[in-house]
Amino acid sequence: MDDGKAISALGQALRRIVATITAMAGFGEEQTLLRRQRNTILRLLRPAESATRRLIVAMARGLAVHLRQPSPARPRRLGPKPQTRRWPLVLSLLDPQRHRQRRRWVRRTSVPRIMHLGLAAALPLVCRPLPLPDDVLDAAGLNARLAALNGALADMEGRARAFARWQARQAVAANALGAIAAGEPAPARLLRRALRRPLRIGRAPGNSRRSPHEIHTLLAQTHTLALDALAPP
Known part of the structure; x- marks a missing residue:
């Protein structure tokens, strides 16, 4: 089965x-x-978002x-800012970046009981x-995340x-970065765009090897298609 038929079957x-999750x-x-x-719902929504993102990457091939x-830079406007329009949430086309250090939540069981002069009783301990x-x-x-996911599936x-x-913008940034002289520092924005990866290295976000749900099988298949689409010719 070619990539077009595989993408159509995986999309259906x-x-x-996603309709079941909704x-x-x-x-x-x-x-x-x-x-x-x-x-x-979140245990199913995360792999569904990753699978949709990878299916979009596979469809963008070629x-x-x-x-x-x-456009040229516009002159700065003085005075009060106009009211901004609220845009709906859109599914990101790039995998979220890993956090280097996660903040673990620890239940507070005790704090130092410090007494002050003139204070009769200790302050009450408020525990979460x-x-x-x-x-x-x-x-x-x-x-909002479900609406963004359904919107992406409706307009693949x-x-x-x-x-x-x-x-294409990433390729332009990479070419501009390569044209910069070796001794000249590259702009930070250009460097971030040229080095940004669309997919994470390793396992896809939301992937679980222990769960028997069908969404994880779809995520593995779409991940393979996306890696093939991003591979250099």
């Missing part, structure tokens, strides 16, 4: 799974979820795009409650063209 399977979350109806419900010339499975949490952010061709334009 991915849309079916039904589980009650998208557009419930603005709150229990903690156990939210954790279950697309010819035209980059617009950068332990997270429970039945805690009611806000689901607005989860609904448009998102693939957007990724092809990003690749």
